[in-house]
Amino acid sequence: MNTLSQFLRGMKPAYPPNLNKSPLQNQKLMTSHPQSLKDVGPLGDNWIMPLPSQMDTFSFHVRPKQLAQLKSKLSKNSYPPSPLQPFELLSAVIWRAVARIRNGPEPNPVNIIKKDSRSPIEDIMSLRNNQFVGLVKANFSVAEAHVEELAAQIRDMVEDERDQIRNVVGQDPGNSDFIIYGSNLTFMNLEEVDFYGFEVNGLSPRFVNCFIDGIGEEGVILVLPSPKYCNNDYKDNMKFWSEGRIVTLILPKSYMMELKKLLEDWGLII
Numbered sequence: 001m002n003t004l005s006q007f008l009r010g011m012k013p014a015y016p017p018n019l020n021k022s023p024l025q026n027q028k029l030m031t032s033h034p035q036s037l038k039d040v041g042p043l044g045d046n047w048i049m050p051l052p053s054q055m056d057t058f059s060f061h062v063r064p065k066q067l068a069q070l071k072s073k074l075s076k077n078s079y080p081p082s083p084l085q086p087f088e089l090l091s092a093v094i095w096r097a098v099a100r101i102r103n104g105p106e107p108n109p110v111n112i113i114k115k116d117s118r119s120p121i122e123d124i125m126s127l128r129n130n131q132f133v134g135l136v137k138a139n140f141s142v143a144e145a146h147v148e149e150l151a152a153q154i155r156d157m158v159e160d161e162r163d164q165i166r167n168v169v170g171q172d173p174g175n176s177d178f179i180i181y182g183s184n185l186t187f188m189n190l191e192e193v194d195f196y197g198f199e200v201n202g203l204s205p206r207f208v209n210c211f212i213d214g215i216g217e218e219g220v221i222l223v224l225p226s227p228k229y230c231n232n233d234y235k236d237n238m239k240f241w242s243e244g245r246i247v248t249l250i251l252p253k254s255y256m257m258e259l260k261k262l263l264e265d266w267g268l269i270i
Helices: 002-008 064-074 086-101 121-125 147-156 162-171 232-242 253-265
Strands: 055-062 110-115 131-136 186-189 220-225 245-252
Touching: 055 253, 064 086, 064 147, 086 110, 086 147, 086 186, 086 220, 086 245, 086 253, 131 162, 245 253
Parallel strands: 110 186, 186 220
Antiparallel strands: 055 245, 110 131, 220 245
């Protein structure tokens, strides 16, 4: 869509559109079933899996000041040694909160979906899948862990499951149906997506959010970039807004009230 708006404005993109299929990099034959993938049986002509339980959706804007306060709370601990990014911090807070709310086994492992860091810059114009799908499994209690420890797990301990997924899906093409979103509690990093790059007649989006349907019962958390500004008064302070994040929760309805309270305690919902 951003490319289309460039053409409409008479601009030539830096890279031509690329319709080639994504190359398989170092694909290996895997025998184990990927833990991020869940077989939901044949859905027939249905494109979307019916929701397994009553789900709820809630979005909130985490402003730069709130992110700074969150980092300040966690920086008192010497662990971990290198900086943590907003996606990792926010995901860790929510991961631990859900573990404390939930009756039964903790959400462990969790799925991590983000942009493939190996993709070349030319992939900006590639109309194909360049997602990374991985899994993080903590070998300790999530509910009792330090948030920064969970954030470091998300940053450093993600296992790439794409080759395993290709093998499993490729063995029975078109005859089985699987889900990744919500097969485990799923965190999706959309921080780098240029949602506000579409411009026509001098106008661009004021606010963009996303929703995923047909997910599994474990739920999905999306972390998106903040609007560049909220109205014309903030155009001079664009950097302030762009450093924030939009977080969208798609979770079982029974979690929401207590989860919101825990996020308020962290100063993320005001």
